[in-house]
Amino acid sequence: MVKIEQFSVEAWMDKHENNSRYNIAETCAASISIDQLRELSEDKQREIFDTSKPLTYGAIRGSDNLRNNxxxxxxARTGNTLPPQNILTTPGxxxxxxxxxxxxxxxGDHVICHYPTYQSLYEIPKQLGAxxxxxxxTPENNWIPSIDELKQLIKPNTKLIVINNPQNPTGAVLKKSLxxxxxxxAAKHDIIIHSDEVYRPLFHSINPLDSEFPPSILSMGYEKTIATGSMSKAYALAGIRIGWIASRDPSLIETIAEARHYTTISVSFFDEEIAAYALxxxxVHSLLSRNIxxxxxxxxxxxxxVIKNEDECEWVRPLAGTTAFIKFHREGKPVDSVDFCExxxxxxxxxxxxxxMCFGEEFKGYVRVGFxxxxxxxxExxxxxxxxVRKNLDEVALAE
Incomplete structure (x- = not known):
């Protein structure tokens, strides 16, 4: 039996999110309804989905409309078109x-994972025996990891480098030169790069005209790359449970498609049609403009x-995404973040x-804010x- 560690952030949200008055832990851009989505469209008369269509399994690898979009x-903005067949849709x-x-x-495989990040990105490879x-x-380097440290982590059996860009929970971005x-x-050692880009393209504090603005990993000219994304975060449509896998390398897509057959016959026709309409x-431009x-x-x-409470908290201001990582302390000592949140x-x-609790024991005093x-x-x-903070911080335990 595979040993499954608790998925701490999801367990925390499962326990508390329906009991909160102000859910500033939610990582999606404020969710919208289908009616609101239609209002954002320039073509308000166009059907979002066809209710007369028989409810078959539909397109196994994903609808044409969605994959084309x-x-x-x-x-966009690349000289290399990505074929729609190089995309697979998934339930989130x-x-x-x-x-x-x-x-x-x-x-027998070795995986390197950008950190801190969403737990499943490093926990699932562990569960699989890697x-x-x-x-x-680190915050001292504005949450940007060192390329020299990456080089030192490479081993003869390194199979995969996993990055999260923009990053959850810090809101940092790995810029174009990095x-x-x-x-x-990766190319020197023939390693695959997997870039979790679920918060892309919600860039709120870096200009697209900046020479260091980060493109998708698929736009950088290296074929052995995989990008994953979803409709949940930047597109404010978590309820339709649509995600995807895209790669420039068709052999990687075929390998993943074979594995996908064991977990997913197809994704909901209605969900895919809503996603295709949104994209x-x-x-899509009105939707993204609203969220940005x-x-x-x-x-x-x-x-x-943060400025108002600068004696009790500190941060590195995020550049993108929906999250910030803020450290609370009392007289210079980090608080127990679990006790603080509870x-x-x-x-x-x-x-x-x-x-x-949710991103690593070393992040004493830190809380993730979904803003x-x-x-x-x-x-409010x-x-x-x-x-x-003004009235009750003294009641919060300090981190051990």
Missing amino acids: LARLYS AIQANYLVAYSLVGP EVDLWKA LQQIIDV DPST NLAKTNIEILEKF KLLEKTGVLFVPGS VNHTEGVK GLNKVTQF
């Missing part, structure tokens, strides 16, 4: 990430909160995610946190 987005990015590991690594090393980013250095290392040229503007507005609110929820109804929720809720919730 995804291929168009991955091909969580299965996309699982399938990449399940298809490509096992006992040896895993963490490529650690991505090129990662590719150079259509008539809708929400992120820009709310990051300013969060920054004011007491905060009990006294104010505000839900954060404790970093030491791209509805602005009024974020503002953070005001409650300020009151808690």
